[in-house]
Structure formats: C-alpha cells, structure tokens
Amino acid sequence: MKEERQLKERIKLLEKExxxxxxxxxxxxxxxxxxxxLRFELKGIKLFLSQQYPDFKNRLPELIKKLKSEA
Known part of the structure; x- marks a missing residue:
C-alpha cells in the first residue's frame, strides 16, 4: 500500500513535470x-538592397562590423 501511494505521487509529479x-x-x-x-525578412531586404544599390554587397560586412561595435 505504501509503495503504491509513493508510486502514484511520483507519477503525478512526473506528469506535472x-x-x-x-x-x-x-x-x-x-x-x-x-x-x-525574421531571417526570411532580412534575406528579402538584403536582396532588395543589393538590386537597388549594387555596391551594397561590398559594403555590408563593413556596416555589420560598425553596428556590432556600437552595440
């Protein structure tokens, strides 16, 4: 009986967990x-910017580095 009660209590605790x-x-x-x-949105933004501004891909690493240093 005691073991059964302990097992039931243990089962309840495990169910809650x-x-x-x-x-x-x-x-x-x-x-x-x-x-x-957000990743897909960023990819879309990067694609748009690279089409509108051809030098964007070349400047992106520089921009990211600058943003990281400001954070």
Whole structure:
C-alpha cells in the first residue's frame, strides 16, 4: 500500500513535470518560428538592397562590423 501511494505521487509529479516541459517547448518553438520569419525578412531586404544599390554587397560586412561595435 505504501509503495503504491509513493508510486502514484511520483507519477503525478512526473506528469506535472512533463506538462511544464511541454509548455516550455511550445514557447521555444514559437520563438524559433519568429526567428525564422525574421531571417526570411532580412534575406528579402538584403536582396532588395543589393538590386537597388549594387555596391551594397561590398559594403555590408563593413556596416555589420560598425553596428556590432556600437552595440
């Protein structure tokens, strides 16, 4: 009886832990989706800028370096 009660309590704790981890995983998955959306937007912006300004591709590394130093 005592072992059975302990097992039931352990199962309840594990179920709660699984539920918590599932919610956390869903949250992380949403963030990954947002990051992927931003990556595609950036690719589109870079493509547009490189078509409008041919020297953009050459200046991009310089611009990124400058932005990193200001951050």
């Amino acid at each position: 699984i539920q918590t981890l599932t919610l956390e995983l869903q949250s992380l998955s949403e963030r990954v989706d947002e990051i992927n959306d």
